[in-house]
Amino acid sequence: MKKFNDPDFLLETETAKDLYHNHAAKMPIIDYHCHLIPQMVAENKKFDSIAQIWLMGDHYKWRAMRSNGINERFCTGKDTTDWEKFEKWAETVPYTFRNPLYHWTHLELKTAFGIEETLNPENAKEIYDKCNDMIKNDPKFCPRGMMEHYNVEIVCTTDDPADSLEWHKVVKEDPTAKTRMLPTWRPDAGMNIEAATWKAYIEKLAEVAEVEIKDFASLNEALQKRHDFFDSMGCRLSDHGIEEFYDEPYTDAEINAIMQKALAGTTPTVEEQRKYKHAYLKAQGEMDYASGWTQQYHYGAIRNNNSKMFAQLGADTGFDSIGEFTTAKAMSHFLDELNTEGKLAKTILYNLNPCANEVIATMLGNFQDGSVAGKIQFGSGWWFLDQKDGMEKQMNALSVLGLLSRFVGMLTDSRSFLSYPRHEYFRRTLCNLLGNDIEAGIIPFTGYEEKRVRQMVEDICYNNAKKYFQF
Known part of the structure; x- marks a missing residue:
């Protein structure tokens, strides 16, 4: 049984592994269509938490949370904290098997934060705190730093x-x-x-x-x-x-x-x-x-x-x-x-x-x-x-x-x-x-x-x- 999200994730053959690791992975990214906010890039906005980077404006995640019975206030509400929103997303993640959100979530945790554990309610606070500590202390997690990192x-x-x-x-x-x-x-x-x-x-x-x-x-x-x-x-x-x-x-x-x-x-x-x-x-x-x-x-x-x-x-x-x-x-x-x-x-x-x-x-x-x-x-x-x-x-x-x-x-x-x-x-x-x-x-x-x-x-x-x- 293959391990989830290992270096050969989604690569089923030796040839596929060679093509990805030796050719695709090294190429720069041209992101020719997105909806990023230019002011955030210009000011190189400093985020306070992973919830602000991850959940703010992400209607993909909001749809999944609503489908999982999560109240709207934890998606778009103004009366909930960043942690409460993240906690509800972590509760939803184990219910997203076979949805691309499960793959994206863990690719992002791994490639940005070096976190290889799968997110779930049991480790949500530990992962939240670890990510926030990195966001607070590493300029890589400002917009320009993240684009340079990738x-x-x-x-x-x-x-x-x-x-x-x-x-x-x-x-x-x-x-x-x-x-x-x-x-x-x-x-x-x-x-x-x-x-x-x-x-x-x-x-x-x-x-x-x-x-x-x-x-x-x-x-x-x-x-x-x-x-x-x-x-x-x-x-x-x-x-x-x-x-x-x-x-x-x-x-x-x-x-x-x-x-x-x-x-x-x-x-x-x-x-x-x-x-x-x-x-x-x-x-x-x-x-x-x-x-x-x-x-x-x-x-x-x-x-x-x-x-x-x-x-x-x-x-x-x-x-x-x-x-x-x-x-x-x-x-x-x-x-x-x-x-x-x-x-x-x-x-x-x-x-x-x-x-x-x-x-x-x-x-x-x-x-x-x-x-x-x-x-x-x-x-x-x-x-x-x-x-x-x-x-x-x-x-x-x-x-x-x-x-x-x-x-x-x-x-x-x-x-x-x-x-x-x-x-x-x-x-x-x-x-x-x-x-x-x-x-x-x-x-x-x-x-x-x-x-x-x-x-x-x-x-x-x-x-x-x-x-x-x-x-």
């Missing part, structure tokens, strides 16, 4: 067009910063015209951009000014969180009328919303192409399902789920529209429903044009799929229907500075897939082919992303 070369945050990027500027101008922090353009607030906050957001954007927004042309003028500013700050990616793709036909006059309706305080119809979102995303794609950026589309989530808890806690608190959308034709039409105009930027497509894996994997080939290796990418297993099973299914679909060798690899998509072992988790899973195929005789492993496989591992872990994003 060999993070570049981290791309997620930022609104109206953001000042002041904290990115601080890090950019700090000669002691060893990890580059770059912004990512996330213009969802201007797209979601049905939201009660849309009009106020447009007013804020107009103020920041110093452009009077009165129609679609002036909206794009304001966004272009901010887009240019983001580009000057090193931004190389956009990201769009959408339920589905939109391809409803529209005219400029229709879009202006829809905007006037929303600016007057009336919610557009569903058809009008879809037309506006189509026009908005198309304009964004054109900006990205002109700037040489990569555009990312995360689609397929049903967000804020629990209206009672949304009213109480707001978004991103653990009440989202996988959705069902018939979106292949709309996706194809949207990409084809940009491609026909010669304005299709490098693109990464992330699906949240695994039933769309083969849809995405085949969609890529429709728009590869030979200008860039892997120009259209199948994004790594996202959100509910960023675990062993989900990552294997994504890589298997990409392998049989595209080129796994050109894949730009993993990201954390996280709000925690302790989430970098997710890259290790991915790399171990990748090496295990390849190792199993090699030892089964499915992939040759002699001479030129052996060198190609080893290079393939290093490319997927780091080199492909470095080249693709032109960092």
Whole structure:
């Protein structure tokens, strides 16, 4: 029986072990999509406890705790201590067998704190105190120290067009910063015209951009000014969180009328919303192409399902789920529209429903044009799929229907500075897939082919992303 979380964790063959330990493990990390708070990086925030690093904002853990019968006050409450929250998480951990949270928890304890014991209620206080003592006395446990510890070369945050990027500027101008922090353009607030906050957001954007927004042309003028500013700050990616793709036909006059309706305080119809979102995303794609950026589309989530808890806690608190959308034709039409105009930027497509894996994997080939290796990418297993099973299914679909060798690899998509072992988790899973195929005789492993496989591992872990994003 293998020992849990030993040096060969998830590696089932000798070849997999060799590929991971001698090739994958040594590669730096490019975390090209995450939700870290830039101010924490700029100020190199000092945390008071592991609960603050681990449980603050982590809706993955909150969902598990709620499922385990833990009261909400120990997840998001303001009247409980850090220890009480950690204690309840420790009570939950032994109930997470076969959930990726169990693996992530112990990879993080081991790689950050050197703790190899499994967390449970009996040793929770001992582990809590040991971690807190290290956090208090070792600068490694500040944001920059943790990124340096995990060999993070570049981290791309997620930022609104109206953001000042002041904290990115601080890090950019700090000669002691060893990890580059770059912004990512996330213009969802201007797209979601049905939201009660849309009009106020447009007013804020107009103020920041110093452009009077009165129609679609002036909206794009304001966004272009901010887009240019983001580009000057090193931004190389956009990201769009959408339920589905939109391809409803529209005219400029229709879009202006829809905007006037929303600016007057009336919610557009569903058809009008879809037309506006189509026009908005198309304009964004054109900006990205002109700037040489990569555009990312995360689609397929049903967000804020629990209206009672949304009213109480707001978004991103653990009440989202996988959705069902018939979106292949709309996706194809949207990409084809940009491609026909010669304005299709490098693109990464992330699906949240695994039933769309083969849809995405085949969609890529429709728009590869030979200008860039892997120009259209199948994004790594996202959100509910960023675990062993989900990552294997994504890589298997990409392998049989595209080129796994050109894949730009993993990201954390996280709000925690302790989430970098997710890259290790991915790399171990990748090496295990390849190792199993090699030892089964499915992939040759002699001479030129052996060198190609080893290079393939290093490319997927780091080199492909470095080249693709032109960092």
